[in-house]
Amino acid sequence: MSGGHTSAVYDVAIVGFGPSGAVAANLLGQYGLTVFVCDRQREVYDKPRAIALDHEIMRVFQQIGVADAVSAWAAPFTPSEYYGVDGDLIKRFTMVDPPYPLAHPPSLVFTQPPVEAILREAARGRKTVEVALGCELIDLHQNIDRQEEPVALDLTGDDGTVHRVRARYVIACDGASSTARRLVGIELEDLIFDEPWLVVDVLVNERGLAKLPSVSIQYCEPQRPCTYVIGPKNHRRWEISLLPGEDPREMATEAATWGLLSRWLTPEDGQLWRQASYRFHALVAQDWRRGRVFVAGDAAHQQPPFLGQGMCQGVRDVANLAWKLRAVLAGQADDRLLDSYGTERGHHVRRLTGRLKEIGALICERDVAKARERDARLIAASGGAIRSEPRQNIQPALESGLISPDAHPANGTLFPQPWIVGGPEPVRMDELCGSGWRIVFDALALPSPKLPAAVMERLAPRFVGIVADRDAGPPQDALQEADGVVAGWFRRHGCVAAILRPDHYVYGVAATADDLLRQVNGFPARIDG
Missing domain, CATH: 3.50.50.60 (FAD/NAD(P)-binding domain)
Incomplete structure (x- = not known):
């Protein structure tokens, strides 16, 4: 420079x-x-x-x-299983089953x-x-x-x-x-979370891999809460809560770290890649x-x-x-x-x-009696059989800002990205339609929209007609999706069109052509702030 x-x-x-x-x-x-x-x-x-x-x-x-x-x-992230005071499974996070809504795991x-x-x-x-x-x-x-x-x-x-x-x-x-x-x-602004933890990354050898769990685990144990994460290939991570009185610098030494890992591994089972003490904040x-x-x-x-x-x-x-x-x-x-x-x-x-703090409070309960109450409550709430919860359910929608003033549960959520078929190979929707403003619509339920010149000049939206029925044959210029991801989304939300922002979030949805026209007519003023 x-x-x-x-x-x-x-x-x-x-x-x-x-x-x-x-x-x-x-x-x-x-x-x-x-x-x-x-x-x-x-x-x-x-x-x-x-x-x-x-x-x-x-x-x-x-x-x-x-x-x-x-x-x-x-x-792909393995399932994450949460175990309570007495080793009972109390919670389980996993992924939704395919077809994946955004065409990625x-x-x-x-x-x-x-x-x-x-x-x-x-x-x-x-x-x-x-x-x-x-x-x-x-x-x-x-x-x-x-x-x-x-x-x-x-x-x-x-x-x-x-x-x-x-x-x-x-x-x-x-x-x-x-x-x-x-x-x-x-x-x-401090959102009131302050916990000392040790984060340890290990490159585990074949002998060590044979000893370790096949899924990621959250040990919700009052004596020392800790997390085990399966990373790519032979990378394994532990996040281990530090107890009152423990010196974070001392606990991050090689000897102390292997002592904490002794529940799972010995130094003969892998190589320390990183160990560092942190205070987790909000x-x-x-x-x-x-x-x-x-x-x-x-x-x-x-x-x-x-x-x-x-x-x-x-x-x-x-x-x-x-x-x-x-x-x-x-x-x-x-x-x-x-x-x-x-x-x-x-x-x-x-x-x-x-929401992360709520999960942290669940994990980090140090009172044994309260932890047992937590375990019983979670098991009872599941009817005795722990159901898998998709990790993505924790993500909130946008609730204010540049979204339609017409309240709808789809507004502010991510719009799906289907696989599109009909060419030599299936391709993801964004690869064909880009990432600008888009109006995605059910091409069998709605003709290609006609929008006012002012809207077209300001937003230059791309119209994306989608069909899911492989037997119907797509109308001219419509795209055929492979797995009905968008069709299912429209059905669940009771609409036939969605206005997408360049970051793939839904500005608003429409159930009819008139509804869509009404939504976009007020749009130029809203993009001006």
Whole structure:
């Protein structure tokens, strides 16, 4: 990185090139926006931190063209079984059965370092993305009263150079101790969860693998709650609660770690890959935007690790924000649209964190009598036979922001992505229809919609007719889905059309052609904020 100032004004500057920052750079670069992204670290951290992905994140990876590369480092998440005080099964999370609603396995485990490298390399390949590594933010200047002025970022390189970059908008993806968040004065709200845990990753050999459970397990034991996760290939993770009086640094030593693992393994059964003590927190930004600066990923929130939602939430953040920045920078929407980012993501993060805290409270009950009451209650509620609960049921919908004012349970949920047949090979819907505004409709129940010119000019939606009946034969230009995923979705929600946002969330649904026309007629005003 050369010293001095640059006269160029980027559309967006991203501080932090971890997973959230790299996905943001890919999405914005794919849109053709000019992007500057920096990170103080030159290399990807070589140890795993995040371990879980879900189908929404894989759909984003598909959008930026890296899903196949990521899949080589991922595997379906095994069921997660929860065992109580006396070893009884009390809860079970798993995946929905195929056909999968988003055309990817709903829950996955993955190896973070190579996946993060894939995301970085893809961003570097975008013509409008400039990457500066070994480069740290030291100051930030913006004139809140003159929003048309770009934000100025003062950066220092690890070679001692000083540099100023200017951008119309800034996304802070620089982690839990975010410098950018501090510089713009955004505070974090404590959602009251504070637990010391030891996280241990082991590369297990054949002898060790034979000793270990075949599913992921949550040991809800008052004496020491702990989690066992089956990662890809021979990667296994333990998250082990630390007890009062235990020194986190001492417990993270090799000797102490193997002592904690002795219930399952000996040092002859594998190699320690990482052991680190953490305090698991529940924090969320009080504001997600300050002027032209936005926070995302760990800079905006930190959650307990239960169900592995940390990295997923950061990707959701930037997927929500990127298309809105594009719309504003292209003159298709007023800057006020960007306020919906914090509204939507802040509410979602709070709701999901609340649900994760409930799971954490279930897992971390230290009173033996109360833990036995918990076990009895859960077993009784299941009728004595524990039923599998899909992990994705924990995800809340968007409940405010840019969604239709006509209340409907489908609004703010993710629309499915079917496999489309009829060509040489089945393909996922987004590969044919892109990720802009789309109106997906049942082509046998509704003629191709005709929308007002103002709507067509503002949104330029793509019309996607779907049919599921293989015997009926698709009408002209309609797509035939393989498994009836969309047809089932329409049937469950009592509609024949859905208006999809560029991030695949449902803006609104319609039961008739007139209903659809009424929905879109009010839309230009809503996208202006």
